[in-house]
Amino acid sequence: MAAVGLSHVYPLGSRLNERGAFELGGCDVVELASEFGTPAYVYAEDDMRARAREYVEAFRARSERFEIVYASKAFPCTAAYRLFAEEGLSCDVASGGELYLALKGGFAPERLYLHGNNKTEAELAYAAETGIGCVIADSFDELERLERIAPGQRVMLRVTPGIKALTHSYISTGQEDSKFGFPLEQAPAAIERAQRKLDLVGLHAHIGSQIFELEPFVKLGEILSAIGDYPLLNLGGGLGIAYTAADRPPSIDDYAERLLSGAPDGVTVLCEPGRSLVGNAGVTIYTVGTVKQIPGVRTYVAVDGGMFENLRPMLYDAVYEAEIADRFGGGTPCRIAGMHCESGDIIVREADLAEPRVGDVLVIPATGAYGHAMANNYNALPRPPVIFCSNGNARAVVRRETYADLALRDVEPEA
Ligand code: LLP
Numbered sequence: 001m002a003a004v005g006l007s008h009v010y011p012l013g014s015r016l017n018e019r020g021a022f023e024l025g026g027c028d029v030v031e032l033a034s035e036f037g038t039p040a041y042v043y044a045e046d047d048m049r050a051r052a053r054e055y056v057e058a059f060r061a062r063s064e065r066f067e068i069v070y071a072s073k074a075f076p077c078t079a080a081y082r083l084f085a086e087e088g089l090s091c092d093v094a095s096g097g098e099l100y101l102a103l104k105g106g107f108a109p110e111r112l113y114l115h116g117n118n119k120t121e122a123e124l125a126y127a128a129e130t131g132i133g134c135v136i137a138d139s140f141d142e143l144e145r146l147e148r149i150a151p152g153q154r155v156m157l158r159v160t161p162g163i164k165a166l167t168h169s170y171i172s173t174g175q176e177d178s179k180f181g182f183p184l185e186q187a188p189a190a191i192e193r194a195q196r197k198l199d200l201v202g203l204h205a206h207i208g209s210q211i212f213e214l215e216p217f218v219k220l221g222e223i224l225s226a227i228g229d230y231p232l233l234n235l236g237g238g239l240g241i242a243y244t245a246a247d248r249p250p251s252i253d254d255y256a257e258r259l260l261s262g263a264p265d266g267v268t269v270l271c272e273p274g275r276s277l278v279g280n281a282g283v284t285i286y287t288v289g290t291v292k293q294i295p296g297v298r299t300y301v302a303v304d305g306g307m308f309e310n311l312r313p314m315l316y317d318a319v320y321e322a323e324i325a326d327r328f329g330g331g332t333p334c335r336i337a338g339m340h341c342e343s344g345d346i347i348v349r350e351a352d353l354a355e356p357r358v359g360d361v362l363v364i365p366a367t368g369a370y371g372h373a374m375a376n377n378y379n380a381l382p383r384p385p386v387i388f389c390s391n392g393n394a395r396a397v398v399r400r401e402t403y404a405d406l407a408l409r410d411v412e413p414e415a
Pocket of ligand 1: 115206239274
């Protein structure tokens with residue numbers, strides 16, 4: 001069988017190999033399934049590096065003043081931090097935990113930006129202690145905390161620009177009615193307050209995530225620059241990705257063009273991509289456990305995953321594609337279910353597989369962002385490992401959780 005090209009949903013450089021099996025980073029995922037077990041998050045390292053470079057080049061072609069900041073909530077994994085640090089990016093962390101992992105991954109503290117609408121005193125103190133580059137202040141209460149805990153800290157102010165971009169309401173953040181940031185009309189008071197005891201270097205806004213239209217990003221730069229003259233404007237992340245072959249997100253290049261067009265000359269524009277750096281780099285592999293045909297109703301294909309390892313279909317009605325790893329193609333319309341004791345545990349509602357059988361390895365693409373990140377232990381299921389593949393070599397960068405891990409934090413009653 002000749003190698004067959006795959007849609008843009010799959011990692012760059014992936015293909016169907018000579019025996020018809022899906023391969024990424026030069027590794028056959030059916031072989032990975034027997035080596036590492038399933039379910040597993042599998043990433044093509046080169047894909048992540050290529051996207052980081054694409055971002056840097058798209059901005060460098062248009063501006064001398066910019067910073068690409070990896071929004072690490074999309075994939076807060078030490079190995080990913082290491083990879084993006086090596087690529088020369090900066091990094092956004094949304095909690096003390098992400099800050100810890102970013103430092104462990106090798107990011108210099110001055111390249112880190114701390115976000116969050118309710119950072120605790122402990123998180124702020126930890127950030128200040130590490131010498132963090134910048135804290136994105138989100139409220140008057142936080143400004144008060146920062147003045148006390150970290151006087152002189154470099155800060156940016158997060159404002160809600162009053163822009164509503166088309167995306168799921170749970171991941172829309174730019175509208176005025178939001179828990180995040182200062183409403184526009186409070187920005188002058190926040191600026192005045194921040195200048196008293198802190199080092200205010202710029203403004204920040206993030207309008208949401210998985211966004212395909214580019215106009216809101218132009219408007220964003222215009223709105224922020226109208227607030228005042230600052231050396232730094234952080235315009236957030238949000239560029240959408242393809243989850244199915246029918247999705248046609250804008251290119252990183254077009255996004256950079258529009259994002260920069262709204263910002264005035266002379267300012268440094270910070271851009272915080274998460275999903276678009278890692279989403280298409282990762283796939284999840286599963287093993288088919290049962291195939292249940294309900295005559296006249298439908299076929300259910302159950303795999304060894306579910307809402308513990310990919311919460312997105314249940315939380316946002318996110319739509320994914322699926323294939324049998326060594327038999328791409330359709331023929332059997334079916335619904336792909338997980339293994340939880342819950343009817344809502346459906347990973348793909350409308351799938352079309354090639355005669356799925358028990359024991360088949362199943363691949364779901366575009367799970368690289370917010371999959372591992374939002375994994376949990378519902379039904380006490382151990383979380384999957386993370387496997388990085390490059391040039392035909394596969395390595396676990398996060399091991400599979402064990403049953404013993406599940407009891408690791410138990411406090412036994414005293415005898
Ligand atoms: N910057 C800030 C301040 C953010 O809040 C976010 C995402 C980003 C950057 C990165 O956005 P991205 O480039 O990844 O769109 N769990 C949801 C996504 C939540 C996004 C939260 N903030 C999901 O699975 O779709």
